[in-house]
Amino acid sequence: MPLVNISLRKGTSADYRRAIADAIHQAMMDAFRIPADDRFILISEHSPENMIQDRTFFGIERIDKSVFLQIVVNHRPVAQKASFYEFVVKNLGHTPGLRPEDIFIGIVEVAPENWWAFARNVNASGSDAVLGTALPRP
Template identity: 45%
Template sequence: MPLVRISLRRGKPPQYIAAIRNSIYRAMIEAFNVPQNDRFILVHQHDADEFDYDANYLDIPRTDDLVIIQITCNNTRTVEQKKVFYARVAELLSTEPGLRPQDVFISLLETTKENWSFGNGIASYA
């Protein structure tokens, strides 16, 4: 059910991008109970002039390795599950591909179940 959009600066090798995708998916399975094969991940790479961020907002020092992760998902997770998820994503990404936790930005967009169609023009969860 989650739709993941990952934005980062252009120029990282394919293995680096794959590690980001795989780590986020693993965290969704572990912390959000996302079922196997429920994997819909889009990667958007940007040139420097298309990737604007504050390098110190909320006193978090960010670098040009910043990865912005936006996930559209059902509004069924508790605050505690979200906290576990955020921490797990940062932990996994620090291991593979080696991102600093300060360079992991996550935003959840929550929606109700009837707002999904996975194909065939059918409201998949309604």
């Protein structure tokens, strides 16, 4: 159950934001083999003074349309992460037309016990499959 945080500059259209979310989700399905319904994405827009980047980091010119991505996932092999990066760059290059130089990706890996989603962890008896405990019922 990856959790995706997308940060953009203010002023983008709903279609633009959706294209980015769709591209990231497709990259996760292709690289991480997540199911199509495993979609948890937050999109935040920031004013220029609240989204700071070096315009020439490593001597590469960057534009205002840069996208910062933070993906929280369970541990993934290096090959899967490399594949994910490639899919993201390819997908975002196609739609909405971002340059690789303007895409920043950070993956945060967490242990399974640090995730909780009712449908994924709780069995019919009310026990949490990951933590091994029963959950209180209202």
